[in-house]
Amino acid sequence: MASAFVPLRVNGKARAAPAPVKKDAPVERDARPAPIPAVKAAKIKSAQVKAKAPAAKPAAAKAAPRIAAPKAALPKAAAGVHKPVAFDEMTSFAGSGPVTPEKVREVYRVFAEWQATVPAKEFERKRKEAELLFRRLGITFLVYGKESSTERLIPFDVIPRIFTADEWQIIHDGCCQRVRAINAFLHDIYHNQDILQAGRIPAEEVLINPQYRPEMQGLDVPGGVYVHIAGLDLVRTGERDFYVLEDNLRTPSGVSYMLENRNVMMRLFPDLFSAHKVAPVDNYPAHMLESLRGLAPGVSNPTVVLLSPGAYNSAYFEHVFLADQMGIDVVEGQDLFVKNGHVFMRTTKGPQQVDVIYRRVDDDFLDPLAFHRDSMLGVPGLLAAYRAGNVTLANAIGTGVADDKSMYVHVPEMVRFYLGEEPKLSNVPTYVLRDDKDRAYVLDNLDKLVVKEVHGSGGYGMLVGPAATTKERQDFAKRILANPGNYIAQPTLALSTCPTFVAKGIAPRHVDFRPFVITGKTQTLVPGGLTRVALIKDSLVVNSSQGGGTKDTWILEA
């Protein structure tokens, strides 16, 4: 890059002063909308909601799908009626009528009692106060416009989502197990490929996957850790029923919201806080730094940096925030260079060796010599230094092969194969349209399913069956038949709801949950995560780009 700034005036002449703009900075992959779309027709009226939804096995299916019946029956749309009945975090399946004390689950009892004493006006006041705090702290994300980008706040909901210690244990154990298996899988496919040879996963699905990086073949990464930071998207459908919707294994974001939401909540509601025993999340950055330092390539006092695409990346706030919390530098590609197989950063006192890079730049942009040649975000020669074992990258290159939608269906099999255990967390049943039986079932039931492209993101190339017209479904069926391998299908899940403060007061809104698993020499799951909430009534889209907000998530200590 040219120097960022030039003096405006040299000998009285003014010159333009370009800011260090890099508008080509790609949005991190993670910024996809939540994969489950809204079910338009789902208007839940208390009269229609009796109790737990009937077990909705696709009994009417002409061809039995390949999927094993899920552990618990999914309370998805009952045959012919597309009105998912959602589990409510506060009232279980009691329905959406007025919340009476006897409906309230034990974990929300203290909250409900407290809430009863707080007038709605007070919630509005707190909401405004929170917004002010977030704006002052500058916790914003960038939205790109035609001429300039603007900074927006992700709406913050002041009502916490609360888990019991038992529920957390399920999530904790399930996520740790899953990430262990994924790390073993990545090591395997970049070494002996036992799982492919055993025929447990079709080899072609891995080897021709664009996210599979031949450059990683045979490379031993420190500690065998590929995914240092994983963000797993979970949804809940019942008392003890959690499903993994997606594994984010590349550069997952959102952890800064977990930490800042907590700070803001403690400031807004100290009394509510002291009435609960909420497990702390503050030590996340310390765990992360420990994990990063622990996997440095044989240096006693390693230099750790965070590699960011720069100030114009939508998640830049998070990069700065995390680096600040860990006491490390935020660098951009232009700040690093490779010499004699080692990575250095340009400091005011000359080059300084860098040992660990927590990178928030996608594989494709990491090294213009190895990947996208026109990338301005990367460091020429970084891959060579990495392969020489002179620098640790977190996450490793090539983890994307384990987190796309076609590989997702195989994760339970990875758990069985590498760990010899049964998966503690289930996948959402997924129909792979490459498979004849699955395809036949899906084509017969398009009105009940969501069909997605395997490599698609951003909500494009997707069919939301229940919301689509007959014509749309017919057209989509043709596209599926033209290239079945490009699609998967899932039932429209009823994500759990959580009380949320909206214009009309407190009402249930659908939520998901993203905990973050840190893997270093040991595995850590800080008790908390990011709860995303769809603020629009009945919407299942929790993504911030489509009106989603966030909540603080409390894990109560036993």
Added chain:
Amino acid sequence: MLGRSANHLYWMSRYIERAENTARILEISQRMALLPHVAKKGASEWQAVLEIAGDVEEYKKRFGDITAAKVTAYLTLDRENPSSIWSTIRAARENAHAERVSITSEMWESLNATWLEVKDLTPDMLGKNGQRDFFDWIKERSHLFRGITFGTMLRDEAYNFGRLGTFVERADNVARILDVKYHVLLPSPTDVGGVIDNFQWGALLRSVSGFRAYHRVYHDTIEPSRVTELLILNDSMPRSLHSCLDATVSLLGMLSDDKPTEAARLAGEVHASLHYGKIGDIFRTGLHEFLTVFLARNNALSAEIQNSFHLAA
């Protein structure tokens, strides 16, 4: 620290200082324009302002003739002029945004708040009297930011690079004000010493907060040679060239751990000419010539700072 970070902080400070000085220049020019004999030759007065703080050619292309209203609009809220107060505040804020790890949250919040205020301002919102308020406000925000920096920031490299930017920019701006104003103020030797002239030198002093300082130092009527002495050679005067170079030399010493760098040598050379210089000698060689050399060396120093400390990749 990262060279790029140091660069951001250096320029953040330069831009804030520049915004403040542009406000000072405009404020004083408006005040002077109220004098009948200056109003007569109004165009050359405002041309001088353009020479200090903008780009005369670019201005003429866009606006044609030089008038007080147009020049003021061009230097305050013009979105396209990279030297306008609007643009420099934005540039300062963009630099700060990129370095939120290196500065304190109070610094960021203050500068961000300034930007949010300036961002949507339009000339009609300032109005005729509002302009003076606006200039005062800009000066205040600059003072506030400096105060917050002083009161909250760790005394580390980041702090020193920010300070360095302040003094390099201030030296440049003060030298420009002196150079251009001197010519306007001294159209012919016979004018010297008149009442109007006195007022104008007073106005010049006020524009750099030096009016009271002058009286405390000289206890006498305002004379051009003393004004220039105060603003060039007096090391107790915080906006004098000598003061700026004192600070620059000391900062460069700290930043290079007292190892020899070309930047430190250059700064030392300029500093020596101010430290040991006499105002009589400066006038004998010519004030304009002296200031031209000074501005060139100050620019060279800035380039060398970027070079010696790897500020630009």
